[in-house]
Amino acid sequence: MPDAASDEEVDRFIQGLVEEAEAGGYHINPDEEFTRGLVRGLLANRGRYGYISCPCRLASGNREDDLDIICPCDYRDPDIAEYAACYCALYVNAEVEAGLSAAAPVPERRPPPAERRRAKEERATAGPAPGGLNYPVWRCRVCGYLCARNEPPETCPICRVSRDRFERFM
Amino acid sequence: MTGMQHVPGEDRGKVILYALSTCGWCADTKKFLTGLRVEFSYVYVDLLTGAERDRVVREVERWNPRLSFPTLVVNDAKAIVGFQEQEIREAVGA
Ligand code: SF4
Numbered sequence: 001m002p003d004a005a006s007d008e009e010v011d012r013f014i015q016g017l018v019e020e021a022e023a024g025g026y027h028i029n030p031d032e033e034f035t036r037g038l039v040r041g042l043l044a045n046r047g048r049y050g051y052i053s054c055p056c057r058l059a060s061g062n063r064e065d066d067l068d069i070i071c072p073c074d075y076r077d078p079d080i081a082e083y084a085a086c087y088c089a090l091y092v093n094a095e096v097e098a099g100l101s102a103a104a105p106v107p108e109r110r111p112p113p114a115e116r117r118r119a120k121e122e123r124a125t126a127g128p129a130p131g132g133l134n135y136p137v138w139r140c141r142v143c144g145y146l147c148a149r150n151e152p153p154e155t156c157p158i159c160r161v162s163r164d165r166f167e168r169f170m
Numbered sequence: 171m172t173g174m175q176h177v178p179g180e181d182r183g184k185v186i187l188y189a190l191s192t193c194g195w196c197a198d199t200k201k202f203l204t205g206l207r208v209e210f211s212y213v214y215v216d217l218l219t220g221a222e223r224d225r226v227v228r229e230v231e232r233w234n235p236r237l238s239f240p241t242l243v244v245n246d247a248k249a250i251v252g253f254q255e256q257e258i259r260e261a262v263g264a
Contacts, residue, residue, distance in 0.1 A: 034194050041192025055192035058216055058227070058237060088194055105195055105252045108238035113231070 005043040013039050024143075024159055026072075026080075027097035029089050038090045042071055056088040057110065065120075067164060068110065074141045074165075075109040083107075139169035173222070174211045177204060182262040183245040185210035188230045190239045191217055195253040199240040202255060206264040215239065 005013075014035060018028050029035045041055025053059035054069040068074040076086040085092045087110075089103040096103050111119065138152040139145070143159040152166035174186075187203065189196035191214040203210050215226055227237065233249035234241045242250040244261040 037197055038192075038194050041190075041194075044192055056190065056195060056239065057193075058190060058239065090194075105254070107252065108236050110236070110238075112236045114235075 005040055005047075009043065010036055010039050013043060020160060021091065026159075027092050027094055029085070029092045029103060030097055030099060031103075035090060038088055054088060055090075057108075063164075065116075068141070070161075070165070072142050072159060072161065073110075077143060079106050079109060133170060136168055137170035138166045141165050141167055173218075174213050176211050177209065179204075179207045179209040182208045182264065184243075185245075185262060186243045187212035188226070188239060188241040188243070189214055193239055196240040199242065199253045199258070202253070202258065203242075203262075206259070206262065208262045208264055 014028070017039070021028050029038075038055050042052040045051070045053040045055060045059060049059055049061050049063070049066070051063060051066070052071045053066050054071055054073050057069045057073075059066045059069065063070075072091065073086070076091055079086045080091060080093050083104070083106040084096050084101065085103040085106055087106045087108065089106070092103050095101050110116075133148070135148040135150065137146055137148045140152075140156045140159065140161065142161045142165055143156065145156055145158040146169060147153065152163050154163050155161070156165065185203070185208060187196075187200060187210055189200060189212055200212060213226060215223065215230065218226055230239075230241050231237050233243050234251050236251070238251060240251075240253060242258060242261070244250070248261055250257045250261060
């Protein structure tokens with residue numbers, strides 16, 4: 001089992017998570033025991049890797065390779081839309097939160113390791129985006145927020161993830 | 171903690187659970203197998219390091235190229251990916 005975070009630490013983290021989620025129109029799984037387990041996993045991963053890597057996925061320990069699975073991951077929103085919950089079922093849709101249906105296991109959307117390696121190589125060799133724009137356009141990989149400015153914001157104003165979760169869109 | 175852990179129970183063949191120590195569905199799968207009282211082994215891949223981890227990761231990838239968890243392998247013949255109660259029940263004949 002992961003290094004134990006104290007109960008107070010877990011409670012505080014969950015409270016912050018719920019507040020942030022609700023403010024952004026997201027919902028945390030109301031199954032308290034299940035959610036506590038996942039939050040313990042997030043905190044264990046923060047202790048191990050320095051970032052809250054997805055508790056249900058195997059992290060490499062290299063932040064750049066794990067960026068897409070730092071919670072909230074790049075796959076949360078499409079999974080909530082399609083399956084009513086994120087892969088771990090930490091985030092659920094309003095119906096599950098209201099107890100009208102239960103979260104069920106979600107198939108893994110993250111590409112397999114070989115495909116991720118290929119995509120990483122392609123990104124590294126990709127040329128500059130076509131010109132004609134006064135500013136580059138940045139896209140938040142987590143929630144899809146777009147902004148046209150020289151650098152992406154330090155924190156996504158919509159879903160609160162860090163700058164390194166943005167990709168060049170145009 | 172490293173390596174395979176053994177959970178005693180009724181012998182329904184070789185049942186191996188590849189899991190993560192931090193994952194909710196993995197915990198549910200382990201609880202479910204324990205409840206079925208079948209004998210099985212499990213390994214927390216996230217707690218392994220070095221060559222042992224590489225070896226076990228390759229093992230999981232052979233059954234499940236997405237390398238996702240839980241992956242349950244029954245009798246070196248069938249892999250069940252995710253917490254699929256019905257499929258698990260059938261695979262272990264419980
Ligand atoms: S949003 Fe859900 S699936 Fe994604 S990292 Fe967080 S807990 Fe895991």
